[in-house]
Amino acid sequence: MTFRQRHLALPVVVAIVAGCIAPLAVLVAFSFYEVEDFDLIPAFSFRAWGDLATSTTDWFLIGKAVLSGVATTVFTALLGFPVALALTRLAASAKGLAIIVLLTPLYTGEIVRIYAWRIVLGGEGLVNTLLLALGLIDEPLKFLLFSPFTIGLVLTYNNLPFMVLAIWVSAEMVDRRLIEAARDLGARPVDAFFRVIFPLTTPGLAAGSLTVFALSAGEMLTPSLLGGTSGATAMALVDNLFGTAFDWPLASALALALLATLFLVASAMAGLLLRLKGARAVIGRA
Amino acid sequence: MSNEVGREPSGLGDQDAILVNSRMEKRTEPALSPLLLAMRGVVKTFGRSTAVDGIDLDVPERAFLTLLGPSGCGKTTVLRMIAGFETPDAGDMRLDNTPLAGVPPERRPVNTVFQSYALFPHLTVNENVAFALKLRGGVPDIPARVRRALEAVHMTDFGDRYPHQLSGGQQQRVAVARSIIAEPRLLLLDEPLSALDRKMRGHLQIELKALQRRLGIAFVYVTHDQEEAFALSDIVVVMNKGRIAQKADPQTIYSRPADSFVADFIGNSTLVEGRILERRGDMATIGTPLGDITAPVADGLAGGEAAMLVIRPELLSTRGEGPATFSGTVSNCVFQGERNMVQAEVADVSLRFTAEAPHVAGTSVALWLDADHSFITRIAT
Numbered sequence: 075m076t077f078r079q080r081h082l083a084l085p086v087v088v089a090i091v092a093g094c095i096a097p098l099a100v101l102v103a104f105s106f107y108e109v110e111d112f113d114l115i116p117a118f119s120f121r122a123w124g125d126l127a128t129s130t131t132d133w134f135l136i137g138k139a140v141l142s143g144v145a146t147t148v149f150t151a152l153l154g155f156p157v158a159l160a161l162t163r164l165a166a167s168a169k170g171l172a173i174i175v176l177l178t179p180l181y182t183g184e185i186v187r188i189y190a191w192r193i194v195l196g197g198e199g200l201v202n203t204l205l206l207a208l209g210l211i212d213e214p215l216k217f218l219l220f221s222p223f224t225i226g227l228v229l230t231y232n233n234l235p236f237m238v239l240a241i242w243v244s245a246e247m248v249d250r251r252l253i254e255a256a257r258d259l260g261a262r263p264v265d266a267f268f269r270v271i272f273p274l275t276t277p278g279l280a281a282g283s284l285t286v287f288a289l290s291a292g293e294m295l296t297p298s299l300l301g302g303t304s305g306a307t308a309m310a311l312v313d314n315l316f317g318t319a320f321d322w323p324l325a326s327a328l329a330l331a332l333l334a335t336l337f338l339v340a341s342a343m344a345g346l347l348l349r350l351k352g353a354r355a356v357i358g359r360a
Numbered sequence: 361m362s363n364e365v366g367r368e369p370s371g372l373g374d375q376d377a378i379l380v381n382s383r384m385e386k387r388t389e390p391a392l393s394p395l396l397l398a399m400r401g402v403v404k405t406f407g408r409s410t411a412v413d414g415i416d417l418d419v420p421e422r423a424f425l426t427l428l429g430p431s432g433c434g435k436t437t438v439l440r441m442i443a444g445f446e447t448p449d450a451g452d453m454r455l456d457n458t459p460l461a462g463v464p465p466e467r468r469p470v471n472t473v474f475q476s477y478a479l480f481p482h483l484t485v486n487e488n489v490a491f492a493l494k495l496r497g498g499v500p501d502i503p504a505r506v507r508r509a510l511e512a513v514h515m516t517d518f519g520d521r522y523p524h525q526l527s528g529g530q531q532q533r534v535a536v537a538r539s540i541i542a543e544p545r546l547l548l549l550d551e552p553l554s555a556l557d558r559k560m561r562g563h564l565q566i567e568l569k570a571l572q573r574r575l576g577i578a579f580v581y582v583t584h585d586q587e588e589a590f591a592l593s594d595i596v597v598v599m600n601k602g603r604i605a606q607k608a609d610p611q612t613i614y615s616r617p618a619d620s621f622v623a624d625f626i627g628n629s630t631l632v633e634g635r636i637l638e639r640r641g642d643m644a645t646i647g648t649p650l651g652d653i654t655a656p657v658a659d660g661l662a663g664g665e666a667a668m669l670v671i672r673p674e675l676l677s678t679r680g681e682g683p684a685t686f687s688g689t690v691s692n693c694v695f696q697g698e699r700n701m702v703q704a705e706v707a708d709v710s711l712r713f714t715a716e717a718p719h720v721a722g723t724s725v726a727l728w729l730d731a732d733h734s735f736i737t738r739i740a741t
Contacts, residue, residue, distance in 0.1 A: 254445055255478035257465040259492040260542065265466075269491075273482045355482035355522070 098330075105326035112320055122323035132328055135308035136335050142229065142307075143291025143336070147283045147343075149230040150237035154282065157234075158241035159271070173242075177235050184232075188299045191228055195219040220302025228300055229290045236289065237282035244278020245271065247356070273352025280347035284340055291336050308332050395457075396421045396546060396578050397442065402451030404437050411437040413602035414451065419546065419580060424572050426581045426589040429599035430625065435582045438599075439548050442580065443472050455545065471539040472548040475555070477531045479523040485510070485534050486519040492542040509537040512571060529560045536568070540575060547572075549581045553588065565591050586626040590614065598622045600740065615733070618658065620668040621740035628701065630711050632669040636736065639663050646736050649707045650686060653729070657736040670735045673701065676713035680728025686711065687726045690719045 108117040126132055161172055179187065194200045195218040202214040217223050248271055256266040294309035308328065315325035347353060397419035404412040412434040419425050427435035440446040441453065444465035453460040460468065471492070479488050489506045493499040510516045513533035523531055532552055539547060549568075553561045569592050572579050583589055589596050590610040598605045598613060598621075606618035617623035620631055634648035636657070644657035646669050653669060661667055688706035699714045704725050711727065719725060 249476075249478065251474055251476060251478040252480060254443075254465070255472070255474060255480070256491070257445075258443055258470075258472045259538065260466045260495045261491075262464075262466055265495055269495075270480060352482040355524075 098333075101326040101330055104322050105330060107323045109321060109323060114322055119323070122321070122327040125324055126327045126331060132308070132311070132331070135306060135311055136328075136332050138306075139291045139308050139332060140335060140339050142225065142293070142297075143287040143339070145226060146229040146233055146290035147237075147287045149226065150234050150286050151241075151279060151283060153230065154234055154237035154241050155272075155275075157238045158245050158275075158278075159267075161238070161242045162245045173239070176238055179231065180235060184295055187232070188228075188296060191224070191300055192219065195224060220300065220305075222301070222304045225297050225301045225304065228296050229293060232293075232296065233286040233290050236285045240282030240285065241275055241278040244275040244281075244356075248274045273350065274356055276347055276350045276353040277356050280344060280353060283343055283347060287340055287343060288336070291339075394421045395419075396423075396455065397580075398452075398454045398457075399438075399442075400452045402438075402441065402448045402453060404434075404441060404446055404448050410602050412441070412448075415599075415602075415604050417597065417604070417607075419578055422576050422578055423595055424569070424579045424581065424593050425595040425597060426583060426593040427597050427599055428583060428586060428589040428625075429605075430584055433599040434602040435599050436550060437602075439472075439550055439580060439582050442546070443470055443548055444468050469545040470548060471542060471544040472550065473532075473535050473539045473552045475550045475552065477523075477535040477552075479531055479534055479538070481523055483522075484519065485515065485521050485523070485526070488523070488534060489519075489538045489541055491538060496542075505541060506537075509541040510534075512540065512574075513537045513567070528556050529564065532556065532564060536571070540571075540577070544577060546578045546580060549579060551583055552581075554583070554585070561588070568592065598625065600625075605740070614672075616656070616658065616735055617670060617737055619738040619740040620670075623668065623670040623735075623737055628673045628712050630671045630673075630709065632671065632709055633739065634667060634669055636661060636663050636665050636667050644736050649709055653731055653734070655731045655734045655736050658738055661736065661738060666739055667736050668739050670737055671711065671729065672734065673712050673714045675730040675733050676711060677728045677730070678713075678715055678717075678725060684726035685729040685731075687724060690721050690723050690725050692721060693719045 104114070105122050106118050106120070108115045108119045108121065157176075161169060161176075164172055182190075192199070196202070197214040197216070197219070199219070201218060202211070205211045206214065252270050252274070253266050256270045257263075261269060292309055294307050294313065297305040297307050298310050299305070309332075312325050312329050312332070315321045315328065319325075348357065395418055397417070399415060399417040401414050401416065402412055403410070403414050415434075415438065417438070427438055429435050437446060441448050442460075444460070444463060448461075455468070455470070480491065483491070486503075486506055489509050490502050493502045493505060499505075506519070507516060510519060513536050515530065515533045515537060518526065518530060518534070523534070526534065532555075535552070552568075553564055556564065565588060568579075581589075581592060590613075593610055595607065596610050596613050597607045598618075600621045606613055606622045608616075608618075613622065613626060617626065623629050624631055632648045632650055634646040637645045637647050637652060639645075639657060639662055642656055643654055644661065644663075644667075645652050645654045646657075646667055648669055650669075655669065657667070686704075686706045688704040688711065690702060691705050691710065692703040694701045695718065699716055700718050702713055702715050702719045702725075704711050704713070704719075704727065706727070713727065
């Protein structure tokens, strides 16, 4: 990168510092404050950090965020690969349309989508009615709505487009002649996938995974409105601590702990995926 | 497994195949080397354009056969149909007398050296070369076989490198090693040297030819470079607009081109259109703007027919006995190192000839034609 090219990134760097680092610094400061009679008092207290360290609930919720992010990433990757590869086979004119269709869920608002899911998955919802009518079940399936299943399903659905787009772009870059070379050398289509296509699309998989992980680990609305009793999230707790409970120091400490954990997991994922041979072959070994 | 061709001898053990085989053998003349690949009436269209328009092609065992032609003539499509990447719309293809229809590329005992080499960028040279063997599973002694394949292309010191760390010529050698390791019955090469500089191309031509002799594998080679085709091949197949214009050994293609397309494509010959005045045996007299010239003639051309006189550059000389055949004016002279390519205007015809001495444009020149080695051929449709 030349001296001048590096400066093109300057506006973004400024925006990140102003919009991200600065609020974080404020959070760090707040986490050492004290609260007395609904007043924030500047202090250098470890009370909030002590509370956080000894709270099993807080760490359980942080772990749950990680699990939710990782699980959603895995599900979207498994479902996204076939979709992305199918996209590469379409005629150029059909690709644009397919992408727009793929993104349709994102055009509807999140709240609309959530209530739509309630209608689809509820006790008297579309799925249960259909299954009852077909005689496949005798009574409505309860686990469809307000359960961990619901959270997993909806998070996977919401995030699938991001994963598909990332893998698709990467898969389009794989030279078709490499696939032909693999077939020519005796690879069945499935061998060609695992030995050539998959390794060379790992950069896309990495980009998709990091995006989906970040979006789904921090998701609050879907679990709380569709997860029922299993819908508690660290995000919702932070929201509650900042708002109703007015414990800004603990809210800040929890938010920072959550952020640090997710950052570590994401870094591990990036390191793992981008160290793969295929990824290094695509993005360079410098 | 019934779709397997040749990879496993047991796959050919089926009764019908043996019957067909023995019947075929009776008809085959003993002098001919056994037939490896036979294509009959093969057609391939892409949308509205016909890439391959009903060709018949035989590839004998151990032959070096080259498909030669301009881009878009269908030669690469023929290669891709043999490899199994394209399915013919009509016609029959057999390898070792077993139909290839419905056999996917991975089950054909055919390997390809791609124009762009298509080396796997995420695998080392060793891993690229071992690819075909690893896929089969249970192949003993893969490292030793990889080493032997790399020895054959003089690349043993590069096994741990990645493709991007190699030059074009080195990548080409690795691509060849990778394609021969599984001991295919037939090796397909799609303009394998076209991306290399002239010197490297010359080197690798010699190596490829030597390798082909040593391995005894039939090669089907695609190129648009006639010099390369002549240097390498036992059989040259010249293609034009999806059809075979001529199939013969290089000398025949050069001295007796089947039509004006072949004559035009393979060299710097001057083509002069005329009408056959009289035919006597293998010779004919053709009336042209240059005058009446008697020369060897293609089979089937009769008196009164329009035809093309082919004058190769080396058949015109500035010195000769008796009266000069033509006199004209030099219009152009290009220095080519060993000799000059000169163009002279004679009766509205631009004649190209080679000369050791440079010629100055505008000067007049007398030319003697070796008519006995020129050729009268068909006008290509």
